[in-house]
Amino acid sequence: MQFIRPEILRPPSEHDSYFLPLTSGCSNNTCAFCSYYGSKLQLRDVNDAKREVDALALYVESGICLSDMPPIVYAISRGWDGKRIFLQDGDALVYPFPKLKEVLEHVNRKFPALERIGSYATPQDILRRSLGELKELQKLKLGIFYMGVESGDEDVLKAIGKGIGVRQMIEAGRKVKDAGSILSATVILGLGGVAGSTKHALETAKILTAIDPDFVGALTLTLVPGTPLYQQWQEGRFSLISPFQSLKELKIIIENSAFTDCFFSSMHASNYLSVRGQLPQDKQRMLNTLESVLQIGDSSLLRPEFLRGL
Numbered sequence: 362m363q364f365i366r367p368e369i370l371r372p373p374s375e376h377d378s379y380f381l382p383l384t385s386g387c388s389n390n391t392c393a394f395c396s397y398y399g400s401k402l403q404l405r406d407v408n409d410a411k412r413e414v415d416a417l418a419l420y421v422e423s424g425i426c427l428s429d430m431p432p433i434v435y436a437i438s439r440g441w442d443g444k445r446i447f448l449q450d451g452d453a454l455v456y457p458f459p460k461l462k463e464v465l466e467h468v469n470r471k472f473p474a475l476e477r478i479g480s481y482a483t484p485q486d487i488l489r490r491s492l493g494e495l496k497e498l499q500k501l502k503l504g505i506f507y508m509g510v511e512s513g514d515e516d517v518l519k520a521i522g523k524g525i526g527v528r529q530m531i532e533a534g535r536k537v538k539d540a541g542s543i544l545s546a547t548v549i550l551g552l553g554g555v556a557g558s559t560k561h562a563l564e565t566a567k568i569l570t571a572i573d574p575d576f577v578g579a580l581t582l583t584l585v586p587g588t589p590l591y592q593q594w595q596e597g598r599f600s601l602i603s604p605f606q607s608l609k610e611l612k613i614i615i616e617n618s619a620f621t622d623c624f625f626s627s628m629h630a631s632n633y634l635s636v637r638g639q640l641p642q643d644k645q646r647m648l649n650t651l652e653s654v655l656q657i658g659d660s661s662l663l664r665p666e667f668l669r670g671l
């Protein structure tokens with residue numbers, strides 16, 4: 362079957378990267394809120410991926426475009442600074458290890474000055490890899506993994522079909538760190554609904570403390586039509602928290618978590634307010650910002666609904 366190149370869905374911090382697809386879809390396509398829900402995982406042929414790397418190298422060296430390469434390759438290359446590559450798609454770490462190594466070795470040969478390679482990874486993918494394998498990947502510059510923690514609340518993880526519990530989630534996060542790689546964790550405000558809001562936030566602070574990631578990105582739940590959570594909401598079985606409640610959750614998470622050294626942000630377009638800082642040192646400043654917006658309670662201080670994105 363022909364590999365269908367996925368749309369570019371990437372973490373905000375990868376905006377300058379070249380996007381190299383190794384897979385399409387997500388191997389764990391059961392998360393009730395996610396646009397990858399029900400997606401069919403496709404693995405790209407390794408030689409096909411290497412051909413794209415060759416084409417990219419040729420373009421960077423000499424500006425030559427090959428007619429058999431899709432135009433998107435050159436559209437991305439034009440704005441590329443040559444420093445980072447992001448492997449698509451929803452969990453590129455699921456790509457079979459020997460093939461992943463082969464592609465990474467090829468990338469390293471063609472771009473020796475590359476600074477880093479990143480990918481999304483499910484906790485299941487991480488647990489499937491040995492520590493030694495993760496270290497090998499790190500040596501080949503696949504050194505940052507974006508893992509969706511979503512919540513530290515066991516009930517929420519179950520309800521959203523994450524397919525993994527709190528203990529394994531912590532194990533996966535710690536494993537990335539033990540391998541010497543960078544871990545960026547994502548959590549989703551509002552995932553516990555109105556009734557579970559405070560518990561979701563408190564438990565999320567706990568799991569983040571236990572994992573101690575290098576980066577945390579907080580997103581705010583945005584319902585995607587066609588997903589089970591969207592349907593639950595339509596049927597009145599799930600209630601969305603208000604924009605100000607999302608700030609309260611953010612405040613609870615920042616207040617109750619303890620990190621060694623973590624860049625924490627809510628810069629993602631789904632959020633109603635962007636706060637960011639290095640924790641622990643910026644904790645009070647971030648809490649003060651949230652508290653003052655909560656106290657004023659003026660929705661003009663928040664990102665308008667029409668400007669929110671996934």
Ligand code: SF4
Nearest residue numbers: 387390392395397451
């Ligand atoms: S593991 Fe991640 S990408 Fe896959 S369905 Fe769940 S949230 Fe979406």
